[in-house]
Amino acid sequence: MKIENQVTLEFPSRSANEGFARTAAACFAAQLDPTLEEVNDIKTAVSEAVTNAIVHAYPDTLGKVLVRLRIREGNALEIMVKDWGVGIADVERARTPLFTTGSEERSGMGFTIMESFMDTLKVRSTPGKGTSVTMLRRIARRAVR
Amino acid sequence: MPVTCKEDKRSLTALVAGELDHHGAKTVMEELDRRIDAAQPRELTLDLSGLTFADSSGIAVLLRAHRRMGQVRGAMRVVNTPDQAGKVFRAAGLERIIRFE
Numbered sequence: 001m002k003i004e005n006q007v008t009l010e011f012p013s014r015s016a017n018e019g020f021a022r023t024a025a026a027c028f029a030a031q032l033d034p035t036l037e038e039v040n041d042i043k044t045a046v047s048e049a050v051t052n053a054i055v056h057a058y059p060d061t062l063g064k065v066l067v068r069l070r071i072r073e074g075n076a077l078e079i080m081v082k083d084w085g086v087g088i089a090d091v092e093r094a095r096t097p098l099f100t101t102g103s104e105e106r107s108g109m110g111f112t113i114m115e116s117f118m119d120t121l122k123v124r125s126t127p128g129k130g131t132s133v134t135m136l137r138r139i140a141r142r143a144v145r
Numbered sequence: 146m147p148v149t150c151k152e153d154k155r156s157l158t159a160l161v162a163g164e165l166d167h168h169g170a171k172t173v174m175e176e177l178d179r180r181i182d183a184a185q186p187r188e189l190t191l192d193l194s195g196l197t198f199a200d201s202s203g204i205a206v207l208l209r210a211h212r213r214m215g216q217v218r219g220a221m222r223v224v225n226t227p228d229q230a231g232k233v234f235r236a237a238g239l240e241r242i243i244r245f246e
Binding site for chain 2: 040
């Protein structure tokens, strides 16, 4: 699938950047003419992925978080969220609903939300090296009004 | 992430406004804990009409408030849930545990 447009954001793992990242993703996705519901799905999935990087990848330090957004051929948005943090030892287990290594403020539903709001979700992780989450969401073309 | 509370006899209404993400969730949780402990209400109504965004952090906030209300033997209901937040809560199956009206 050909890349038609691309933007990369990079920021430190401060929680104040969660809102920035999802809003930026929504703005970039606007060129695909999404419905309000599609925009909300994108914002929610980005928020989950970025929060994971902020909370879990760098539990005691500040580290770098990268968000790469791509428009792919076929009216699709690809979102990659990458960190260079602690990594996930067991990705399958991390993707299980309600599983969390976080405190009581976490619900353990982050990956479940990403999976149900996006068309595809790929997680690559190496303990001690970092994690990348790649998601794809096709946006339905609407008839010209 | 403001929480505005109203108390009437032993029912507590909490208006949660703004964006409920990991960045804002802790403040909301602590404020709800504090208000529930102080009021010991028979019923808590969480009014989400001012909520502009929620992710899975919002799920944790609702579950915690629900548990806290169980501890004080009170009931909880959630009203005026916006579409975006409702979709997140449904994806987690929250409607099986929490009363949405």
